[in-house]
Amino acid sequence: MQPHPTLDQFHVFLTVVDKGSFSAASRALNRTQSVISYTIANLEAQLGVPLFFRSGTKRPELTEAGRSVLEDARRLHGDLDLMHARLKALNDGLEGELSVAMTGIVPSDIVIDVLSTFRSRYPTVTLNVTVGTLGIVMDAVIHGRAAVGFGGAMTIGNNPILSQQIGHSAAFPVASSKHPLAKLGRSIDLFDVRDETQLVVYDASGLTKGRDFNVFSLKTWRVSDNATKHSFIRGGLGWGGLPESLVKEDISNGRLIHLDFPAFDQSQHPIFAIHNVANPPGPAARWLTSEFRERLVGAKGSRGSACSIPVSGEHR
Structure with missing residues (x-):
């Protein structure tokens, strides 16, 4: 041989x-x-x-x-x-593999743009991306499954999590143009939505159990992610809140209607980068955080600042 x-x-x-x-x-x-x-x-x-x-x-x-x-x-x-x-x-200290977690609150067009640049800048780094609810992101960072997370922030016991505000995002209440709420042609109130099915993202991690944000209907359907929620709302199965970046094209072409619902909190909510004190981010993770901040600031004119963990909900 x-x-x-x-x-x-x-x-x-x-x-x-x-x-x-x-x-x-x-x-x-x-x-x-x-x-x-x-x-x-x-x-x-x-x-x-x-x-x-x-x-x-x-x-x-x-x-x-x-x-x-x-x-x-x-x-x-x-x-x-x-x-x-x-x-x-x-x-040289660069990560061979980088795991990150993020929620749907981070604008998808910015995510694609940043990760495209990341691929060119760090061709040797294997990237693992988990997309989920706020609790899933927090859980991944707390237990070391992600070196850095991007999304909202919340207080969870004494877990050694550090956060840095890197931008803002807003959620809009929307419905299909064929949905009864969209056909009212006026400002809607709590009575209007009470008996209409509201689509809500549930948190599989359990960290946000018992915390519902912007939930008003008596009847709710719960789905695992914003992509499914978006698809269901476009299909007329219910109404709900979705990130501005996810629905702006549907709103502009009339497929979805931005509901005039004053009770729904549509204010700008902060986006944070979070990491575990015991697992400080390496060069690639730090670059990713800096790049997201730069793009979010450029898109919204917001100003990021380092801070301790605030009590902040990710609106659904």
Whole structure:
């Protein structure tokens, strides 16, 4: 049984292909041409296929098998380069993997913009993103499943959580244009919504159990996330509050109606970046926090400030 090819053999093979000849590869690698030829011959013997045609060509010409091996060799070389980059980043203090958690209160267009830049800036960092309710975000940060969380903030016992205000967001009461509340054509009151189904996001973590925000109807349907809530409201299954960034397009094209409901709190609510004192954010997490702050401030003209944990609800 032939031994497995080595990374060095594939490196020589790639150099021959890229430089266009055995002699050019020998100069690039500072090895004699006979060593280059011997290395390629050994690689072919171990693979059991010829990689180059050797008759009547001035330049090394790949066989069909050689072209197939070339694709695999480039992938192996790329993986090796990526491993070296990750190890260097780890030695420099950069996270190899970053887990973050966020709620739907963070505008989706800003999230996409920031994460796109993150991918280009930190190509070696594997990113894990959890999207959920306020309680899920807090729970992930408290128990170390997320290095940083983005959303509202709340007081939970004596857990060592630090927060920094990075922007603001608002929630609007909305309904499908075909919903009875949308057809009233006037300001609505508590009596109007009492018997209409209100869609509410429930908190699977249990940390906000017993805390309902902006819930007015006697009949409620509870869903696990804002995406489902948005879909149900657009389908006319009920009414409810949704982040401004999530509904602005539907409101502009008339698919959803921004209900004139004075009792619903539509004021700007703060967005926080939170982390556990025992798990301080690394360079990539700090950059992510700074970038979210910059984009949110630019979008809303808000001013972030460091603070201790405030009592703040994420409106649903």
